[in-house]
Amino acid sequence: MPTPLIAYLSAAVVFFGLDYIWLSRVAIGFYRSEIGDLLRDKPNMAAAAAFYLFYIGGIVYFAVIPGLQKESLAVTCFNGALLGLVAYGTYDATNLATLKNWTLNVSVVDVLxxxxxTAIAASSGYLVSSYFKG
Structure with missing residues (x-):
């Protein structure tokens, strides 16, 4: 199996699993109390799937592959954290600027x-790919 595919699949499993736990178990009360009036009763799963498909590709391209090229987990982790900061920061700053009931608290928590x-998912993609790469 090609290394980028291994990286993609392993990063996807970790990203989706952790995000599911975060969104459905850990932080759901926080999001409801802060922006409950903006939340759907049920998520738009097609939109969520599109996000996950594209974003995981970005993690592999911008974080995992550069880390593998330099044989550095630190590079992968840093690039993953930076990608997460930029992507989530862009989303949250836009919401803060345009939505009436979006809160700074949500933006700070969401960006972090x-x-x-993203750093954890990228690191998992790196570690699993490195293992199978030999």
């Missing part, structure tokens, strides 16, 4: 979560 989650 995005940076941490």
């Amino acid at each position: 979560w995005g940076a941490i989650l």
Whole structure:
């Protein structure tokens, strides 16, 4: 199996698993109390799937592959955190600027979560790919 595919699949499993736990168990009360009036009763799963498909590709391209090229987990982790900071920061800053009931608290928590989650998913993609690469 090609290394980028291994990286993609392993990063996807970790990203989706952790994000599911975060969104459905850990932080759901926080999001409901802060922006409950903006939340759907049920998520738009097609939109969520599109996000996950594209974003995981970005994690592999911008974090995992550069780390593999330099044989550095630190590069992968840093690039993953930076990607998460930029992507989630862009999303949250836009929401803060355009949505009436979006809160700064949500933006801060969400950006931190995005940076941490992306770094962890990228690192898992790196580690699994490195293992199978030999």
